[in-house]
Amino acid sequence: MxxxxxxxxxxxxKLGFSFRRHLHEKFIEFILFLSATLSIAIMLAIIAMLLKExxxxxxxxxxxxxxxDTQWTPLFDDAHYGILPLVSGTVVSxxxxxxxxxxxxxxIAVYLSEFAPFTVREMAKPFLELLxxxxxxxxxxxxxxxxxxxxxxxxxELPGFSLLSAGLVMGIMIIPYxxxxxxxxxxxxxxxxxxxxxxxxxxxxxxxxxVVMPAAFSGIAAAYILGISRAVGETMVVAIAAGMQxxxxxxxxxxxxxxxxxxxxxxxxxxxxxxxxxQTIFAAGLxxxxxxxxxxIIGHVLRKKYREIY
Amino acid sequence: MxxxxxxxxxxxxxxxxxRWDLAFTVAGVIALMIAVLTFxxxxxxxxxxxxxxxxxxxxxxxxxxxxxxxxxxxAWVGTTLVMIVTxxxxxxxxxxxxxxxxxxxxxxxxxxxxxxxxxxxxxVPSIIYGLLALGLFVYQLGFGQSILAAGLALALLILPVVxxxxxxxxxAIPVAIREGAYALGATKWQTVIDHLLPYSSAxxxxxxxxxxxxxxxxxxxxxxIGALTFIAFLPPSPIKNEFPFLSFEWLMAPFTVMxxxxxxxxxxxxxxxxxxxxxxxxxxxxxxxxxxxxxxxxRYRMRKTIKW
Numbered sequence: 001m002x003x004x005x006x007x008x009x010x011x012x013x014k015l016g017f018s019f020r021r022h023l024h025e026k027f028i029e030f031i032l033f034l035s036a037t038l039s040i041a042i043m044l045a046i047i048a049m050l051l052k053e054x055x056x057x058x059x060x061x062x063x064x065x066x067x068x069d070t071q072w073t074p075l076f077d078d079a080h081y082g083i084l085p086l087v088s089g090t091v092v093s094x095x096x097x098x099x100x101x102x103x104x105x106x107x108i109a110v111y112l113s114e115f116a117p118f119t120v121r122e123m124a125k126p127f128l129e130l131l132x133x134x135x136x137x138x139x140x141x142x143x144x145x146x147x148x149x150x151x152x153x154x155x156x157e158l159p160g161f162s163l164l165s166a167g168l169v170m171g172i173m174i175i176p177y178x179x180x181x182x183x184x185x186x187x188x189x190x191x192x193x194x195x196x197x198x199x200x201x202x203x204x205x206x207x208x209x210x211v212v213m214p215a216a217f218s219g220i221a222a223a224y225i226l227g228i229s230r231a232v233g234e235t236m237v238v239a240i241a242a243g244m245q246x247x248x249x250x251x252x253x254x255x256x257x258x259x260x261x262x263x264x265x266x267x268x269x270x271x272x273x274x275x276x277x278x279q280t281i282f283a284a285g286l287x288x289x290x291x292x293x294x295x296x297i298i299g300h301v302l303r304k305k306y307r308e309i310y
Numbered sequence: 311m312x313x314x315x316x317x318x319x320x321x322x323x324x325x326x327x328x329r330w331d332l333a334f335t336v337a338g339v340i341a342l343m344i345a346v347l348t349f350x351x352x353x354x355x356x357x358x359x360x361x362x363x364x365x366x367x368x369x370x371x372x373x374x375x376x377x378x379x380x381x382x383x384x385a386w387v388g389t390t391l392v393m394i395v396t397x398x399x400x401x402x403x404x405x406x407x408x409x410x411x412x413x414x415x416x417x418x419x420x421x422x423x424x425x426x427x428x429x430x431x432x433x434v435p436s437i438i439y440g441l442l443a444l445g446l447f448v449y450q451l452g453f454g455q456s457i458l459a460a461g462l463a464l465a466l467l468i469l470p471v472v473x474x475x476x477x478x479x480x481x482a483i484p485v486a487i488r489e490g491a492y493a494l495g496a497t498k499w500q501t502v503i504d505h506l507l508p509y510s511s512a513x514x515x516x517x518x519x520x521x522x523x524x525x526x527x528x529x530x531x532x533x534x535i536g537a538l539t540f541i542a543f544l545p546p547s548p549i550k551n552e553f554p555f556l557s558f559e560w561l562m563a564p565f566t567v568m569x570x571x572x573x574x575x576x577x578x579x580x581x582x583x584x585x586x587x588x589x590x591x592x593x594x595x596x597x598x599x600x601x602x603x604x605x606x607x608x609r610y611r612m613r614k615t616i617k618w
Contacts, residue, residue, distance in 0.1 A: 021497060024497075024499070025497050025498060025499055028499045029410075029498075029499075031406065032406045032407070032409055032410035032414055033410055033414070034406075035402075035403045035404075035406030035410065036407040036410040036411055036415070038403060038407065038469075039407065039427050039428050039431055039469065039470070039473070040423065042431060042466055042469070043427050043431060045442055045446060046439075046441075046442045049442050050438075050441065053445060104341045104345070107337055107338055107341040108338065108341045108342050108345065111335065111337070111338020111341065111342065112342075115334065115335050115338055116338065124342055126606045126610075127346065128345065129602065129606060130349075130599055130602050131345060131349050133520070133523055133524070133599065134349070134352075134595055134598065134599075135526070135527025135569055135591075135595070135598055136527065136529065136530075137527065137529045137569040137572050137573050137576075137594075138352070138527070138572070138591045138594060138595055139352075140573070140576065141356070141572065141576050141587055141588070141591050142352045142355065144576060145355070145359075145576075145584060146352070146355050172345065172348050175345050176345070203328060203330065204331050204334075205327070205330045205331045206327065206330075208334075226433065229433050229435070232435070233434075233435020233436070233437065233438070234435075235436065235529070235530035236529045236530060236569075236573065239530075239573075240573065260435065260437050260530065263437055263441070263530075263534060264530065264533055264534070267440075267444075267533050267535075267536060273449055281534075282441060282445070285437070285438055285441040288435060288437070288438065289438055292433060292434065292435060293430070295433075296429075296430055296433045300426070
């Protein structure tokens with residue numbers, strides 16, 4: 001064998017090696033690509049599944065009845081399919097939760113980001129994170145067996161299940177989400193903005209409110225939106241502490257079911273697959289998904305529009 | 311004379327503004343205290359009610375109609391098995407997606423859609439995942455109300471958490487590491503598997519632990535797929551005596567999990583069952599707190615030890 005042919009042979013070998021190597025690389029990239037696109041598949045599957053069952057539901061119940069009827073009694077003989085009672089329960093409990101979570105969460109975030117000494121911040125942040133990790137069913141237990149009896153001392157006429165106690169506990173539960181995202185947004189504001197403000201003689205409070213918060217607006221808006229969609233989608237606290245009776249009311253002292261609590265109630269029973277009761281939970285789920293998607297889109301727009309780039 | 315008056319005026323204004331500073335500091339501490347105190351009261355309330363019920367029997371008995379005999383054996387076994395399914399499916403998929411988006415993906419429309427979609431998925435209420443699992447896994451794919459269906463539902467739920475953690479951990483690795491690997495002739499995948507993944511493993515692990523801690527406490531999606539609340543038997547054992555020694559029958563078995571067992575006890579009117587709920591809640595909280603605490607500790611150590 002001459003030297004030349006030896007060289008050629010090894011070149012062929014190298015080419016084969018690099019071809020196989022290339023194929024191997026492409027194969028792996030394809031697998032990774034598939035796992036990334038799985039997220040789109042999940043979203044499409046969620047939408048398809050909700051639409052499919054809701055479609056059958058809306059064959060039997062007109063959309064007009066669904067949106068305007070004031071009673072939700074799908075499992076009774078005299079069946080009514082008005083989503084309003086479930087929406088009112090969801091709105092009232094979420095509003096109470098937000099009245100607690102947004103102010104407290106914002107104050108905590110501003111305090112931790114602008115006022116607190118280093119050690120307090122280093123202690124408080126992990127603690128808040130732990131709070132966010134407590135299972136929601138535990139908060140439900142707390143609302144029903146601790147907060148409700150406590151509130152009954154103040155308001156003796158409060159029933160055992162109420163939107164008020166569920167909403168309050170839900171608010172406390174959401175604080176960590178709001179505060180940690182708001183704080184992250186505020187800490188991302190560059191130091192020289194604060195220094196400029198201090199140099200002009202502003203106090204910490206003035207700097208925080210008039211310089212840092214406006215600069216962090218898009219992030220704070222995102223935090224609030226996340227808080228809202230958490231409150232709207234929260235299930236176990238309301239299912240345990242607000243009762244499961246659909247009730248068209250705006251009074252927080254009354255028991256009422258939310259969209260999520262209704263889904264839980266139906267799932268606990270044994271409804272045959274394909275019955276109208278089975279389809280109602282998908283129609284309710286579709287309503288819930290549309291509500292949260294609207295909030296997500298608003299959040300996205302706000303973030304895009306008011307994003308400050310430094 | 312007027313100068314001094316002016317100075318007094320200014321001092322007054324400054325003091326006034328300082329009072330605002332002080333007032334806000336107080337408000338901040340109070341707000342923080344409300345969050346902290348709530349948690350302490352919650353924990354103490356559960357501890358007082360639940361601690362007397364915690365005994366070996368509580369962990370080794372099935373649920374029962376008699377509250378003092380009831381235990382959480384089927385619940386914790388169910389939770390463990392569901393978590394195995396969740397971890398085995400969410401971890402590879404989440405890491406794969408994270409690696410693709412960070413290292414492979416071109417900057418194009420599809421990538422942007424995937425990214426927006428992942429953040430949207432993180433905002434979808436957990437009960438919606440339950441409805442997806444009910445329609446898709448339980449009925450369409452015929453898994454039934456099984457451990458497999460629940461594990462997959464929770465895997466979908468925590469997928470965004472794992473993806474985001476993977477991306478952040480990989481992004482933190484300096485470009486020089488990649489350039490070094492490429493300069494030595496490594497392919498992209500060799501760079502990822504030999505360098506990027508090992509270096510980001512602590513960060514990814516943190517994300518996985520946080521995701522699993524969330525999955526353990528999730529109740530709504532598991533209720534939606536129809537997990538039974540009264541289960542007085544265990545799923546078939548995964549280990550058999552004869553060849554091939556492993557059995558996957560347990561994947562298809564009916565089950566219950568810790569949060570559902572707790573929910574079931576909370577919704578009973580008898581006080582004795584509510585004490586059981588407190589005890590189950592205590593176990594659940596300690597489990598999730600331990601996992602979250604471990605994640606926080608890992609992150610803290612990482613920040614201390616890794617200096618690129």
